[in-house]
Structure formats: C-alpha cells, structure tokens
Amino acid sequence: MSDDRYLTVTALTRYMKRKLETDKHLKDIWLRAEISNFKHHSRGHMYMTLKDDGARIQSVMFASQNKGMKFVPENGMTVLIRGEIGLYEPQGQYQLYIQHMEPDGVGALYQAYEQLKEKLEREGLFSAAHKKPLPEYPEHIGVITSPTGAAVRDILTTIKRRYPIVKVTVLPVSVQGDRSAPSLVQALSYAEEHDFDVLIIGRGGGSIEELWSFNEEIVARAIHRVSIPIISAVGHETDFTISDFVADVRAATPTGAAELAVPAREELLHRLVQLSNRMHYVVRQGYSQEANRLSKLRGSYAFRYPEQLLRQKEIELDKLSDRLSRAGTTAVSARQQQFTTLVNRLSLVHPGKQAQSYDQQLTALQARLKQAMEKRHQSEQQKFLHQINKLSLLNPLETMKRGYSISYKQDTLLKSVDQVTKGDDVQIHLEDGTIDCIVKEVKEDTNG
CATH class of the missing domain: 2.40.50.140 (Nucleic acid-binding proteins)
Structure with missing residues (x-):
C-alpha cells in the first residue's frame, strides 16, 4: 500500500x-x-x-x-x-x-599588480641582461601615447628644443579604458616593423585605475618582445608600473623621457667647440714639429755637402758589392761540397752495389748450408747404423742362424711345457723353414 x-x-x-x-x-x-x-x-x-x-x-x-x-x-x-x-x-x-x-x-588592482610583478620577475622579464642601450644620436623616434594629452606636448616640445634635427613620429593610442591595452600592443607591433631608433611609451600621471593599462600582462610582454630600445614614461616620479620594469629605461616623467632619448643641442655645440679647439691645437703642434724636422734636415751634412756624401755612398756600395760576391762564392762552394757528400752517400746505397753485396752474402750462406747439411747427414747416418746393429742383436732370426728354433701352438708362442699336452699340434720354426709336429710326450725339467 x-x-x-x-x-x-x-x-x-x-x-x-x-x-x-x-x-x-x-x-x-x-x-x-x-x-x-x-x-x-x-x-x-x-x-x-x-x-x-x-x-x-x-x-x-x-x-x-x-x-x-x-x-x-x-x-x-x-x-x-x-x-x-x-x-x-x-x-x-x-x-x-x-x-x-x-x-x-588590499585593493584588487594592487593585489593583481603585485601578483603580476612577482610572476614576470620570476620569468626574467625585468632582468638587466635584456636591457638594450639607448642610441647616442637617434634619427627617428617613435612616441606611443595619447595624441591629445599633455604628455605628448611635453615630449615633442622637449625634443624640438634639445635636438630639432631628429624625426619624431607619434603613434596614437588610447591610454585609458578597456581598449587601451590592445591599442598599446598594436602600436608596439607596428613600431617593430618600421624604422625606429628608439621608442617612448607613456602618459601623464593618474590613479592606479587610470594607469592600469600599463600594468596589463599583454602590454608587458609586448614591450619585452620589441627589439627597439624603449623608454617608459608613465605617471609621476612616485608611480611605478609593470611597463617601467620591463622597459629598457624608466623615466620619471614624459619630459624626462624626451631628455633621455636625445642629446641637448647646447651640449653638442659645446662639445663641437671643444673638439674644434683640440683639433686646431693638434694641427699647430704637428706643424711646429714638422717645421723643426725640416729645419734640421736643411742643416744636415747631406744637404750642405751632397757631392761628398755621394762619393762616400759609392765607396760603401763597392764594399757591399764585394761582400756580396764573396758571400755568393762561399755559398756556392758550400753547396758543391754538400752535393759531393750526398753523391758519395748515395753511391753507398746504390741498388746495384747492394744487389752485388747481397749476391755474395747468398753464395756464402748457400756454401755454409751445404756443408752443414752434409755434416748432419753423416752424423744421422752413423746414428742409423748404430741403431741397426743394436736391433740386429735383438733380432730372433739372427739367433736362429746359430741353431735355435721357436715353437708355436696355434699361433701362440710356447714358453713352457705347461702350454701343451700329449697329442697337440705344434709348429717349430727354424731359420730355413717350419716343422709340424705332434706331441708324443711332455716331460718337465726336474732340475729347474
């Protein structure tokens, strides 16, 4: 239910x-x-x-x-x-x-800032090994910032005042809001593909929310990828962004970035004046030294008595010619002596003479070999005869010639009377033949 x-x-x-x-x-x-x-x-x-x-x-x-x-x-x-x-x-x-x-x-933005800073620092994006030096005399500067802000005016005014001959191109971007980070990345990519000697990226000061685009990870990595030296100028002196750490140089203000990017015209003119003064001094010193040398040459013996100097040189030339001739003769003689010595040494190792010497050695060795073989043959022949004689003494046939015989019973050598009985067939071998016998009686030697 x-x-x-x-x-x-x-x-x-x-x-x-x-x-x-x-x-x-x-x-x-x-x-x-x-x-x-x-x-x-x-x-x-x-x-x-x-x-x-x-x-x-x-x-x-x-x-x-x-x-x-x-x-x-x-x-x-x-x-x-x-x-x-x-x-x-x-x-x-x-x-x-x-x-x-x-x-x-802690605010969420500050927390995110600290986390990203720690992450990129571990990856080495802030390392001094990646920092590129700024060019001393740039020809083309790219400025990545808002085209309407105070920052761009400060940068352009400072560059024109300090180094008016440089070319400046403003790459306009949004520096605040949701679209600002992608805008900065796009401008950096554009700059990488064009002819810039140095880049300035930045904006004026503001709150952490207003500066946040320069704390975005995609912007930091884009700055790290660019091969052109980059000056970061974001905010005021007390404001640091992630972009400041990744860039090659950090400027406290946009005006400071412009001053780092180009030399000052007044300083260059001062250096030119110094170099010009040094050049004139070096030229005057060189002229004075060469004038002194010329004066010494004019007062030298060669200029005052050229004929006597020529005669002296003629005599020195004759002496040198004689020395050269003697040295040549001596060298030829030494070479001839070396040649004769080499010919004599070569004759000693001539193949024909070596072959004749080897032939004589071969003949002597063959004679010695023949003599040794004959002597060995005689020695072995004597040993052989001696062994034959020893074997003859042990040969039963020789014994049988003296009247002895050997008896067998069915191919068995008889050595005792115990080996036969009455009626057995026995073969007696003599020197000149065999006798077949029948045993009639067996007697033992009782004296033995």
Whole structure:
C-alpha cells in the first residue's frame, strides 16, 4: 500500500531548493572568509571552500562572473564576497554562488599588480641582461601615447628644443579604458616593423585605475618582445608600473623621457667647440714639429755637402758589392761540397752495389748450408747404423742362424711345457723353414 506521507529524496531536495531561492535574505549575501581548496577549472569556473573558525561552505564563481577580475584567488587569502545561496540538487548540498570578490584589506588592482610583478620577475622579464642601450644620436623616434594629452606636448616640445634635427613620429593610442591595452600592443607591433631608433611609451600621471593599462600582462610582454630600445614614461616620479620594469629605461616623467632619448643641442655645440679647439691645437703642434724636422734636415751634412756624401755612398756600395760576391762564392762552394757528400752517400746505397753485396752474402750462406747439411747427414747416418746393429742383436732370426728354433701352438708362442699336452699340434720354426709336429710326450725339467 502507498502512503502519501512519504516523499522521495528528489521531491524533498527540490522543495529545499525553492525555499532557499525564494528567501530574499539569501539572494544577496556579503561575506568575509578565507579561501581553501581553490581550483580554477579549464573552462574558466572557480571552485573553492570559504571558511572561518567555526564553519565552511562550498562555493563556485562561474567564468562569466570572474572574467573581469584583476587578481588571482589563492588558498589562505582572505576575501570579501558578494553572492547568493543555492542548492546543488544531485548532491543535496547548498552552496554559495559568488558574483563579486576582492581581497580583504588590499585593493584588487594592487593585489593583481603585485601578483603580476612577482610572476614576470620570476620569468626574467625585468632582468638587466635584456636591457638594450639607448642610441647616442637617434634619427627617428617613435612616441606611443595619447595624441591629445599633455604628455605628448611635453615630449615633442622637449625634443624640438634639445635636438630639432631628429624625426619624431607619434603613434596614437588610447591610454585609458578597456581598449587601451590592445591599442598599446598594436602600436608596439607596428613600431617593430618600421624604422625606429628608439621608442617612448607613456602618459601623464593618474590613479592606479587610470594607469592600469600599463600594468596589463599583454602590454608587458609586448614591450619585452620589441627589439627597439624603449623608454617608459608613465605617471609621476612616485608611480611605478609593470611597463617601467620591463622597459629598457624608466623615466620619471614624459619630459624626462624626451631628455633621455636625445642629446641637448647646447651640449653638442659645446662639445663641437671643444673638439674644434683640440683639433686646431693638434694641427699647430704637428706643424711646429714638422717645421723643426725640416729645419734640421736643411742643416744636415747631406744637404750642405751632397757631392761628398755621394762619393762616400759609392765607396760603401763597392764594399757591399764585394761582400756580396764573396758571400755568393762561399755559398756556392758550400753547396758543391754538400752535393759531393750526398753523391758519395748515395753511391753507398746504390741498388746495384747492394744487389752485388747481397749476391755474395747468398753464395756464402748457400756454401755454409751445404756443408752443414752434409755434416748432419753423416752424423744421422752413423746414428742409423748404430741403431741397426743394436736391433740386429735383438733380432730372433739372427739367433736362429746359430741353431735355435721357436715353437708355436696355434699361433701362440710356447714358453713352457705347461702350454701343451700329449697329442697337440705344434709348429717349430727354424731359420730355413717350419716343422709340424705332434706331441708324443711332455716331460718337465726336474732340475729347474
């Protein structure tokens, strides 16, 4: 039987969900809490647990809500939250849907600034090894800033006053608002593809919100990629942006950037005057030294007595000619002696003489070999005869010539009377033949 008093889990969960969603006090929740178990999903959603000393609640901030956040939440960070309570039906669990979040005690922009600064510094974007030197005498300067602000007027006025011969091109950009960062990146890309010797990028001072475009990561990385030296001039002396750290040189103000980009005309004129004075001094000194040398040459012996000097040189030439001749004769003689010595040494190693010497050596060796072989043959022949004689003494045939015989019984040598019995066939071998016998009687030697 069914009983209408019993609910399903789904029905109960949906009832609780409607209750939570219709409670006006749970539609706009403001919380201060600590983040734990933070996870940033690949689809952009942020999942976390919000907690304090007494409780915790599961929370989610969808990608559409966190897209404009200026900082990245981290575990252990205390934040200020605004959101609403809802219930996740599949698990029957209530949770907080976050609509807005910012760090507690520190502004979101300042938090984002510190996080990006730390990140880029770890990657080496601020390293001095990447800083490019500014050209001493630039020919073409690019100015990336707002075309209507006070900064561009200060830069152009300063450059015209200090170094009017340089070419200046203003690359107009938006320096504030949502479109300013992409505008700055586009101008940097354009400058990289054109002929600039140095770039000035910046704007006048303002709040951190107004200067924020120069703290964007895409702008910092675009500055790092550009191969042209860059001067960053953002804000006033006390304002530092991420762009200031990445740029090759940081100027406190736009006017200061212009002064760093070009030399001063007055300084150049002063240097030209100094160089001109030094050049005239060097020329005068050189002229004076050469005049003294000429005066000495005019007063020298060669100019006063040229004929005597010529005679002296003629005599020296004759002496040198004789020395050269003697040296040539001596050298030829030494070379001839060396040649004779080499010919004699060569004759000693001539192939014909070597062959004759080897032939004589071969003949002598053949004679020695023949003599040694004959001597060895005689020695071996004597040894052979000696062995033959020894074998002859042991040869049974020789013994049989003296009247002895050998007896066999069925090819077995008889050595004892015990080997035969009466009636056995026995063969007696003599020197000149064999006698077949039948044993009639066997007698043992009783004397033995």
